[in-house]
Amino acid sequence: MTAVGVAVPAAGAGRRMGGVRKPFLELAGRPVLVHALLPFLALDEVCGVAVALPADVAGDPPRWLVDLDPRVRVVVGGATRADSVAAALDALPARCEVLVVHDGARPLVSSETVRRCVALAATGVGAVAGVPAVDTMKRVDEGGRVEGTPERASLWHAHTPQAFPADVLRAAYAARGPRTATDDAALVEAMGVPVHMVEGERWNVKVTRPEDLPVAEALLATGAPRAGGAP
Numbered sequence: 001m002t003a004v005g006v007a008v009p010a011a012g013a014g015r016r017m018g019g020v021r022k023p024f025l026e027l028a029g030r031p032v033l034v035h036a037l038l039p040f041l042a043l044d045e046v047c048g049v050a051v052a053l054p055a056d057v058a059g060d061p062p063r064w065l066v067d068l069d070p071r072v073r074v075v076v077g078g079a080t081r082a083d084s085v086a087a088a089l090d091a092l093p094a095r096c097e098v099l100v101v102h103d104g105a106r107p108l109v110s111s112e113t114v115r116r117c118v119a120l121a122a123t124g125v126g127a128v129a130g131v132p133a134v135d136t137m138k139r140v141d142e143g144g145r146v147e148g149t150p151e152r153a154s155l156w157h158a159h160t161p162q163a164f165p166a167d168v169l170r171a172a173y174a175a176r177g178p179r180t181a182t183d184d185a186a187l188v189e190a191m192g193v194p195v196h197m198v199e200g201e202r203w204n205v206k207v208t209r210p211e212d213l214p215v216a217e218a219l220l221a222t223g224a225p226r227a228g229g230a231p
Contacts, residue, residue, distance in 0.1 A: 036105070043115070052078070082176065106204060109201075110201060117198050118163050168193050
């Protein structure tokens with residue numbers, strides 16, 4: 001069985017949510033963060049989960065988080081998402097063979113998508129959950145003027161989880177220097193390691209703005225995530 005570690009960045013300031021901490025918002029009676037963690041905790045091969053929280057919360061984390069599962073530990077996040085991921089990776093067991101990064105504000109991922117990303121990463125390549133673009137995409141300048149229309153057949157929306165061989169992801173973060181990254185795969189791609197897309201579900205939304213929460217509530221009420229195998 002492949003030993004899997006999971007890094008969960010959840011230390012953002014929630015500026016687009018009006019300063020509210022997105023992972024702590026309630027969704028169908030549970031915090032968003034709990035929904036995000038459960039599909040990983042359902043897998044026996046997951047040997048550790050490190051959740052990066054803001055410093056003022058990490059020192060006294062909520063009981064619903066620390067009591068959720070003995071594999072979960074809390075670490076202090078950083079100023080950027082990449083800093084938080086790096087802190088979480090450092091806290092995961094050295095014996096992990098595959099490392100997965102998943103956003104703490106993405107509560108509707110299915111266990112099936114998690115399994116497929118882990119299985120692909122175990123073969124030695126990167127795996128990124130996502131979906132093909134279906135809308136026409138536009139490339140614009142800083143003023144909003146359209147500069148071009150890229151061919152959408154080759155474009156995907158990248159989600160999380162993103163899974164990688166442990167040594168590859170650790171090396172990518174060690175080599176990043178001052179660079180920031182909103183996407184872990186970008187750091188791995190820069191090393192020349194192949195990264196593949198894994199088609200997931202379109203309902204794997206990220207709670208970023210106030211209107212995202214009722215959308216997630218409606219999707220959860222349909223039972224759609226459970227169709228993919230989530231608890």
